Amino acid sequence: MERRHFNVTTLNAELSGVLLSSSKAPYRKTSCRRLLLIHGAGVAGELTWGFVANYLQDWDEILIPDLPSMGGSAFHPQVNVGDCFNRGVGFELYIDSLHELLRCFKWNDFSLGGYSFGGLLALHLSEQYSLRSLALIEPAALLSAHVSDLIDRGRLYHDMGNEISSSPNSEYLFLQFLNTVSPDRSSDEKMDALAIKRLMAKPLGLAHGVLAVGEALQANAADYAAWAPNMPGCSFVGGLSGQLMNERHRLLASRSLEWQFHEIPESDHGLIYTRPRQIARLMDASLHVGWE
Incomplete structure (x- = not known):
């Protein structure tokens, strides 16, 4: 696929990312198959989704943005991000930026994939757009079917985000983040060091993303605990990611014949x-159903 960098100015941020385009797109007789992929907290879009995107098949366009303060994107200097989180509207900065990005590209008919924080954002977008299909990879909103678990995790992320904001050069805090999102991962110091290096490249990006997740979990825990898919799609959970998350995603699949749950053995967050x-491969199998 042809790879093109983009830059888009929104009300709150300068957004960048990549658009992958197939040479077959102009000749398709049916609707142009478009896929938006949203990354998690801290690590840029293409760095997160690039390997998966290389293996995806039969898409005309794949849009991979960097969320504000991550990768090549940044909030405008006049946006007081800390104050927005203090007022409980920090999460909306990300949703608003994605709305403006989609308006700029004139995308109304598309499929959506979200990882971690990006999965939480994807849930909100799925309520606001008529998506063809949806793929969620360990979305931050679906950690458990229990409201209390989500609220507790939201409080933890709130505190963690503030700590990282105050001490952005503390490797210990970034290791604590890894221990929180993936407590039972296989022991590998080199992999941990690489993950920490990537996260510390934009420490405030991680801090803001974690704060946004914390804010959303505390405000919307009941909605997330009750969420069920109303479109074709799939979700993925690592086999090392714990029983509560596994059970939550099995519940999704039990509520819809068009939703597939995939547990990936011997993997973590x-x-x-x-x-x-x-x-x-599994994403393609589920997402293309929405285009048939």
Whole structure:
């Protein structure tokens, strides 16, 4: 696919990212198959989704933005991000930026994939757009079917985001973040060091993303606990990611014949980096159903 960098100015941020385009797109007789992929907190879009995107098949356009303060994107200097979180509207900065991005590209008919924080954002977008299909990889909103678990995790992320904002050069805090999102991961100091290096490249990006997740979990825990898919799609959970998350996603599949749950054995929250070929194959199988 042809790869093109883009830059878009929105009300709150300068957004950048990549658009992958197929040479077959102009000749397709049916609707142009478009896929938006949203990354998690801290690490840029293409760095997160690039390997998966390389294996995806039969898409005309794949849009991979960097969320504000991550990758090549940034909030405008006049946007007081800390004050927005203090007022409980920090999460909306990300939703608003994605709305403006989609308006700029004139995308109304598309499929959507979200990883971690990006999965939480994807849930909100799925309520606001008539999506063709949806793929979620360990979305931050669906950690458990229990409201209390989500609220507790939201409080933890709130505190963690503030700590990282105050001490952005503390490797210990970034390791604590990894221990929180992937407590039972296989012991690998080199992989941890690489993950920490990537996260510390834009420390405030991680801090803001974690704060946004914390804010959303505390405000919307009941909605997330009750959420069920109303479109074709799939979700992925690592086999090392714990019983509560596994049960939550099995529940999704039990509520819809068009929703598939995939547990990826011997993988953790980093499955998007370690199992891209398998994830891409399974995503294609589920997402293209929405275009048939």
